[in-house]
Structure formats: C-alpha cells, structure tokens
Amino acid sequence: MTDIFDDLKAEYEQLDAVLAGLTPAEWSHASAAEGWTVSDVVLHLAQSEERAAASLAGEDVMIRRKPAADGEPGRESDGEPGRESHGAPDRESDGAPGRDGGAPGRESGGAFGRDDGASGGESGDGVLSREPVTNGASGRGSGRGEVGRGVDAAADARVAAQRGIAPADLLARWRRAAFAIPDALRAQPKGTRLSWVAIPLSPATLATTRLAEHWAHAYDITAPLGIPYPDTARLRHIAWLGHRTLPYAFDVAGVEGGPVYCELTSPDGELWRFGDPAAASTVTGPAADFCRVGAHRLAPADSTLKATGPYGAKALAVLRNYAL
Known part of the structure; x- marks a missing residue:
C-alpha cells in the first residue's frame, strides 16, 4: 500500500486532470x-x-474563539487562545492504516492517554469544508455546531475577498500551492507538530485531512457537471x-457512543476492517x-x-471526516 504522501499527490493529480479540461462555462457553473461556483471551490x-x-x-494558522461580548456567542479568529479539540486521531510515520485497516501508523498518546495506536490527541482533520445539501444530508453548517459555522463563515469571507480570478490563473495558483505540499510534509522530522485549524497535527495527519478535503470537494465540482470521478483505494485513508474520529464525533454531537467495528468494501472489492471485531x-x-x-x-x-448494535446507527448519524 502506498503511503499517505504518495496518495495525497495522486489525489491532486486526479483532480488536476478534471480541472485542466473544464470550459469557461463549467468554471462558472x-x-x-x-x-x-466551481471557481469558488477551487479558490x-x-x-x-x-x-x-x-x-x-x-x-500559526489555528482558528480560535474570540471571547463573547454582551452575552453574544464568541466568534472565530486567528491567533487568540481558544477551545481545544480532542479525542481524534494522529498519525506518525507514513500514516497509512495497517493491513487490516484497524491499525494505523505509530501514534502519540493524547486525549485517551494511550501510546499503543488506539487513539492520538489531535482533532480529526480540521477541514475547512462547506457542506452541500444532498439527498437529505446535512446542509452547510448543519450539525457542525457554533465553532463549525464560524469556520464556514471564515472560509466564505476568504473566498469572497478574492473571487473573480481568471480560471487559468486560479488553476495555476492551486497547482503551485497543492503540489508542493506532499513532499514538504514528508520531509518533516519525526515528532513534528504543525499548526492547523483546531490544534497542531502531525504531518501524516495533515496529509490525510488534505486528501479528505480534496476528495469531498472533487464531488462538489464534478457531480453537478456530470464528470466522472472514480473512487480509488485512497478512500482507505478517509x-x-x-472511524478513528468517532469518539470525537460522539462527543461533539452530545451523543452517547461506544466502540463500533467497521467492515467496509473497497472500490476494488477488498475488505477493510476498522476497530475491534468483538x-x-x-x-x-x-x-x-x-x-x-x-x-x-x-x-x-x-x-x-448497514448498522447494528446500540451505537451503529448513531455512529452513522455523527460520522464526520473533519473535526469541527
């Protein structure tokens, strides 16, 4: 199995092939x-x-909570102390899940106080991801809580401030930024923690979040245009x-949770197993x-x-590939 950094580059390449073929009308769709629009997503x-x-x-690129004023909810900001997220995964080495899907790369202990790979102390993926309304799924901000809505608002503001870039220039900008990331992350010394949206992440975890976000937004781009975007074995990382963020997801949703074992069929028919079979x-x-x-x-x-047991359906209700 290729490592997370190679797979991140491959995900960029798959999306790049789609973006390179878009017409002006499709960029503004x-x-x-x-x-x-499609341009907004790429921006x-x-x-x-x-x-x-x-x-x-x-x-420091963390988004933190500004203190509330006059009884109003706090708002998102860069560079000020804020609420710490916890209870989601961390990856060391190449970050690839084990052969049975349930054992990731070596991890540092964190919220659950374990160093044996059960869980780390980082907060999921920290994706800045606006959610579509799709077949009854959560709309943008739904289920994300006050903090998540604030992150969506911050993303909206950044896009609005730079909207209108010509597609060729926008594509070149995304390529410059994206294709430098995998090797830069791979080159980080062991034990490095990188500032991110909620709390610092290991390079491999940050790579996983970048893959997850690009895969999700590739759907946002290709689905309305009817462009195929085949699923790959890279979904294993997502x-x-x-799965590893489920304890955090239960906590954020205020839902009682517990261990959930997943048996998932890959796009090529392989069985991926996550968690304790018992x-x-x-x-x-x-x-x-x-x-x-x-x-x-x-x-x-x-x-x-198909979900069974006391927490199966609850897990699907709170499941998230992001931390906020």
Missing part, C-alpha cells in the same frame, strides 16, 4: 457546495493549501479518519458510502450501509 482549495504551506513555514456495534457496506456519509455528501438513509 454552480457547484454542489451551497452558494459557491477555497488553493487558500487551504496556502494555509498548509504557511503552517509548514512555522506560522475511512480510517472517519464490538457490539457494527457498520458494514461500501467504503465509498461510508466516506460520503462522513463528508456529508450522502445521508445515511440514502446509503447502502
């Missing part, structure tokens, strides 16, 4: 991300990759992320459906996934 991706580059350069709750079915439910591009009821 509405995307599946509510209120955004958002370019801005997110530039944020990753800034983190690699040592800048499925790993969704768990009382299970989720089985296509990995692509699992990942789309986690990206809020597919409602659980519209998927072919």
Whole structure:
C-alpha cells in the first residue's frame, strides 16, 4: 500500500486532470457546495493549501474563539487562545492504516492517554469544508455546531475577498500551492507538530485531512457537471479518519457512543476492517458510502450501509471526516 504522501499527490493529480479540461462555462457553473461556483471551490482549495504551506513555514494558522461580548456567542479568529479539540486521531510515520485497516501508523498518546495506536490527541482533520445539501444530508453548517459555522463563515469571507480570478490563473495558483505540499510534509522530522485549524497535527495527519478535503470537494465540482470521478483505494485513508474520529464525533454531537467495528468494501472489492471485531456495534457496506456519509455528501438513509448494535446507527448519524 502506498503511503499517505504518495496518495495525497495522486489525489491532486486526479483532480488536476478534471480541472485542466473544464470550459469557461463549467468554471462558472454552480457547484454542489451551497452558494459557491466551481471557481469558488477551487479558490477555497488553493487558500487551504496556502494555509498548509504557511503552517509548514512555522506560522500559526489555528482558528480560535474570540471571547463573547454582551452575552453574544464568541466568534472565530486567528491567533487568540481558544477551545481545544480532542479525542481524534494522529498519525506518525507514513500514516497509512495497517493491513487490516484497524491499525494505523505509530501514534502519540493524547486525549485517551494511550501510546499503543488506539487513539492520538489531535482533532480529526480540521477541514475547512462547506457542506452541500444532498439527498437529505446535512446542509452547510448543519450539525457542525457554533465553532463549525464560524469556520464556514471564515472560509466564505476568504473566498469572497478574492473571487473573480481568471480560471487559468486560479488553476495555476492551486497547482503551485497543492503540489508542493506532499513532499514538504514528508520531509518533516519525526515528532513534528504543525499548526492547523483546531490544534497542531502531525504531518501524516495533515496529509490525510488534505486528501479528505480534496476528495469531498472533487464531488462538489464534478457531480453537478456530470464528470466522472472514480473512487480509488485512497478512500482507505478517509475511512480510517472517519472511524478513528468517532469518539470525537460522539462527543461533539452530545451523543452517547461506544466502540463500533467497521467492515467496509473497497472500490476494488477488498475488505477493510476498522476497530475491534468483538464490538457490539457494527457498520458494514461500501467504503465509498461510508466516506460520503462522513463528508456529508450522502445521508445515511440514502446509503447502502448497514448498522447494528446500540451505537451503529448513531455512529452513522455523527460520522464526520473533519473535526469541527
């Protein structure tokens, strides 16, 4: 199995092939991300990759909570102390899941206080991802909570401030930012933590989040245009992320959760296993459906996934490929 950095580059290449063939009308076409055109989505991706580059350069790119005033909710800001997220995965080395899907690369202990690979201390993927309304799935900001809505608003503002870039220039900008990221992440010394949206991430975890975000937004671009975007074995990283973030997802949603074992079928028919087979709750079915439910591009009821036990259906209800 190729490592996460190679797979991230491959995901960029697959999306690049789509973007290179778009017509001017397709660049200005509405995307599946509510209120955004295809150009807006690519601009958002370019801005997110530039944020990753800034983190690699040592800048603080975390989005933190500003104190509330006059009883109003706090708002998102850069560079001020904020609420810490916890309980989601971390990856060391190449970050690839183990052969059975349930054992990722070596991890540092964190919220669960374990160093044996059970969980790390980072907060999911920190994706800045606007959610489409798709077949009854959550709309933008739905289920994300106040913090998530603030991140969506920040992404909206950044896109609005730079909207109108010519497609050729926008594509060149995204390419410059994106294709420098995999090797830069791979080159980081072991033990490095990089500033990101919620809390610092290891290079391999940040790579996983970049893959997850580009895959989800590739749907936003290609689905409305009727352009094929075949699923690949790279979904294994995203499925790993969704499963390992479940304790965090239960916590954020305020839902009682517990161990969930997943048996997911890859696009090429391989069986991927995540979690303890002895768990009382299970989720089985296509990995692509699992990942789309986690990206809020597919409602659980519209998927072919099967959930059993006390936490199976709850897991699908809160599943997310992002931390906020």
